[in-house]
Amino acid sequence: MLNFYPGPSKLYPEVRTYLSDAYDEGILSTPHRGEQFVQLSRTVVGLLKRKLNIPQDYHIFFASSATECWEILIQSLTKTKSYHIYNGAFGEKWFNYAKKLRPESEGYQFDVNESMPLDQFDISDDTDLICFTQNETSNGTQVSPTTILNLHNRYRDTLIAVDATSSMAGLNLKLIKADIWFASVQKNFGLPAGLAVLVCSPRAIFRAKQLAERDHYNSLVPMYEKMLNYQTMNTPNVLNIYLLRRMLEERPFIKTIESELTDRAQDLYTFFEQFPEMKLLVENEEVRSKTVIALQASERLVDDIKKRALQYNIRLGNGYGTWARNTFRIANFPAILDEEYEELKRFFLHYYV
Structure with missing residues (x-):
């Protein structure tokens, strides 16, 4: 087929071999607080930064999916509200979910054949997070690097979060032009669903520490504290992290x-x-x-x-x-x-x- x-989407055909190797290496039953996982996590973080041009001072976390990242970011980085710019179903879903957690969150919808209209936004000073989808999977549109740069220059004091699920590991994203990027691995990474990569700038982590939100198991501050030792809060998808390592090594x-x-x-x-x-x-x-x-x-x-x-x-x-x-x-x-x-x-x- x-x-x-x-x-x-389609997996890299080498995944079949990687799965067998994972079994033979004991990855499937390794404790996530043990040295074998810590070394795996450390290696994957280094490979992600090197192969995907992620700035060295950005922080990398593992989550279960891009939709979980929506929740983590709204919980941990917004005190008042977020502002969502969207032209398709996934950007709109992120906005609707944000409103359940922060009812004052606002959104702006634009047309599929229109570039993001930066001069049309009414983003107030109490907005904590600007959110958009770089590549809208529902309709086949994308936001250009120039537009992201202009958005970054216009709203330097506000954190910017980007859902890059259909572009990360496929496009050479200029990650320094936003504070948060995230993607699930079942698209350009060519891996099974069940893992997401969340990338945060030092500024985003500083903001998370200021808010100090710890009400949820996967709140960003405790996630950050665990990843200082290359560990996760919950038992992670160790197998997919291993597959991610193998894929990055050979791509x-x-x-x-x-x-x-x-x-x-x-x-x-x-x-x-x-x-x-x-x-x-x-x-x-x-x-x-x-x-x-x-x-x-x-x-x-x-x-x-x-x-x-x-x-x-x-x-x-x-x-x-x-x-x-x-x-x-x-x-x-x-x-x-x-x-x-x-x-x-x-x-x-x-x-x-």
């Missing part, structure tokens, strides 16, 4: 990965523009995602394409949220091989003959 679903640096994904994304966008019955959901090239491609057509055609693709052992991503019925999505993640995309192209060319 060729899997182009945008998460959980190229992020600049190389981004270059390959960028070229392939452009090739795919050009390819799909030739079919008049379909159109790219995101018409504005400046805000198109490099890692999730969304295609729009009639509900009947979308349903037929997905069914026919399954007959050819090809799994396409369903539409999501507002676009659930009239779109399908294609992941452009590092674990998926070029020859698999060539097979995908052959399917569509055959479909339209």
